[in-house]
Amino acid sequence: MNRPETIAVIGEGELKQADLSELLPFADLSEQQTRDILNLATVHRVAPNRTYFDEGDSAENFFVLLDGFTRVVRTTREGDQVVVLHVAPGQMFGIAKAFASDKYTMTARAASQGVALSWPSALWDRFIQEYPGFQTATRQAVGSRVVEMQDKIVSMATKQVEQRIAEAILRLMDQAGKETDAGVEIDFPLTRQDISEMAGTTLHSVSRCMSKWQKSGILRTERRRVVVCQPEALAV
């Protein structure tokens, strides 16, 4: 994995080509190309729980996440939030252009302090034509997100709450797992409410489940922190 923090820390003026070239969408570019792309980019730093963009906004930009995790969320008329998918560093999001849409259909909310680059949507087609890896990267982005959504639908249709919670945690582990001596820790603050929004249930059920797992030693939790000790026990 790339260490995108370096970009974030050193600030816009000093963005290095080396970093960008590790991002999938911009692989295999010349130095000059990389520099051009960076010159067109805007850097966003978003505090936890704030949004990169909101559902219904006109889709002026597309993004690549450099650091932090982002939840892509939909809010119902009743005010329930549902997490439709998760974005990890290195991935694109807000790619309405790939859907021939001029509005974002969901809200992108930072799960933890986040850094992203964005470009005006008007550049989308130009990037596709000029940069060979971009087309492929967008397809892969779309593909993996479609698969993620499929899995979620199947899971919600057929699995019980407990299994769905387990799946949500396993997925977070994959995306944001950090090895520690006690087990794999999920690398950003995570409330029961957050998990319930991913699993499509209530925070109560999540709390009960996780208490039970804590008792049997499968995982350990403190406030907003989760460490998974026995991932096998969560997988069905």
Add this chain to the structure above:
Amino acid sequence: MNRPETIAVIGEGELKQADLSELLPFADLSEQQTRDILNLATVHRVAPNRTYFDEGDSAENFFVLLDGFTRVVRTTREGDQVVVLHVAPGQMFGIAKAFASDKYTMTARAASQGVALSWPSALWDRFIQEYPGFQTATRQAVGSRVVEMQDKIVSMATKQVEQRIAEAILRLMDQAGKETDAGVEIDFPLTRQDISEMAGTTLHSVSRCMSKWQKSGILRTERRRVVVCQPEALAV
């Protein structure tokens, strides 16, 4: 809407450009181009409940549905089927190429007798380059299906079974509704089991709901047939 049956009925040798040009992916083409595309196409006729392709198959072709309805389905290890989305005539499906994938991730099963055209996936990139409408059409196809999946996820996470069943029926109405004097009829055979797979519930719950609706005059059903009399009553 186009009347794709004409294509189906008259057979491959006589496919007419006029029909193809009404399909979104191939809008705005010259006669010569249309002819070229048709020459490369294969016609598929698929009986109800048979598949165009199966989950895991290598994605050799992409399809455009001409006639009939198709369910795109995923099967769980336990054997439960979940309908992830529905394809109506004129739409593309099996577009693994748009997801940078070389395998189908789902099964496409004909809900009713169906006719589709297919092309080898190898032609995908060529079509995108050569035919202006194709790129846009694929983006729209992907976009609308992503939205459909989003809606489904939100719906399954927040709505009760009864509302989900109602939504499934309303969606079918939109896609396959045929006006009759009694109301809008869904234009292909549809079992309780089918509906339950769409709504993510059991056929029993579907049966109960629909009996209730039948009693209050909201809809009328016979074996495998559904006529919706008061669509407003189903919308929340």
Add this chain to the structure above:
DNA sequence: CCGTCAAATTGCGCAATCGCAAAGAGCGTT
């Protein structure tokens, strides 16, 4: 060090929905 607030835990009752089983109905086939 204390006050305040958000997050997490837990018990209890209830409503929704599943699962099973049995019976009935419609349709095509022989």
Add this chain to the structure above:
DNA sequence: AACGCTCTTTGCGATTGCGCAATTTGACGG
């Protein structure tokens, strides 16, 4: 016309998971 098949209906009991409320815990700011 009878048979067999699939689809449908319905009742009932078992569970799951939700909703509410009270309590506890931990973090943060002053």
